[in-house]
Amino acid sequence: MAAQIIDGKRVSQQIKDGLKEEIWALKEQHGLVPGLAVILVGENPASVVYVRNKGRASEEVGILSRQYNLAATCTQKELLDLVDHLNQDPSIHGILVQLPLPDHIQEEAVIQRIDPIKDVDGFHPTNVGNMLLGNPTYLPCTPAGIMVLLDSIGMEIKGKHAVVVGRSNIVGKPVSFLLLQRHATLTICHSRTLDLSYHTRQADILVAAIGKAKMIKGSMIKEGAVVIDVGVNRLDSGLVGDVDYQEASQVASFITPVPGGVGPMTIAMLLKNTVLACKRQHGLA
Secondary structure, three states: OOOEEOOHHHHHHHHHHHHHHHHHHHHHHHOOOOEEEEEEEOOOHHHHHHHHHHHHHHHHHOOEEEEEEEOOOOOHHHHHHHHHHHHOOOOOOEEEEOOOOOOOOOHHHHHHHOOHHHOOOOOOHHHHHHHHOOOOOOOOHHHHHHHHHHHHOOOOOOOOEEEEEOOOOOOHHHHHHHHHHOOOEEEEEOOOOOOHHHHHOOOOEEEEOOOOOOOEOHHHOOOOOEEEEOOOEEEOOEEEOOEOHHHHOOOOOEEOOOOOOHHHHHHHHHHHHHHHHHHHHOOOO
């Protein structure tokens, strides 16, 4: 039997519909409009698309969206000065610097410069630390979206064996800790893991976030597993994930498509964090 599709578009739309009502109430009851500033450095094609989609989604739910475009040749000081300005702007509740940045700019320095209360990406060390302690300020958007998708299918995470393939600071590490906090038994694999297939075949929940097109084959998946494909890889044939969807969908019980799975959830959780940031900065949460 073919796997059931976990529809990220549908779930993300439900979240956005709820946010519309929340934002309307903030405006009517408190005169507040959540504000999100997105900084784009250079013209990386993928980043340009991501930023455009974030802007459209913000406007759809009623968030004030401001985009700041800097040349790829801008200095680190110019970028940090802009972050400082936005940190002080009361109309901006969330700040997002689109990654990756040009090589001459230190990403960590920029991330640390964002006021943690406006760090709606959830990347600031303070927010990462709070997440690891189980008292998050804002959850990183993609990992948070993954957890919502698992909940949307009624997945009982407690006691299940979750295998995460990938250990990035953006997805692999944080989603691992979120699964662990929900009482999953956890295995983290990566590019240097020996006999990767052995580990992936043990997974009740398999999260693929390694950045290699169709790396996870059907033979690497346990019968009936839930497969979450975070990968977005551009081939001549179009976008594909880190999982070989055609093979995996014949083995898994549930699977996320690419596109239309995790991607829409990342943007929805960014919007949710921005609304939460607005509330927190005005003592409403």
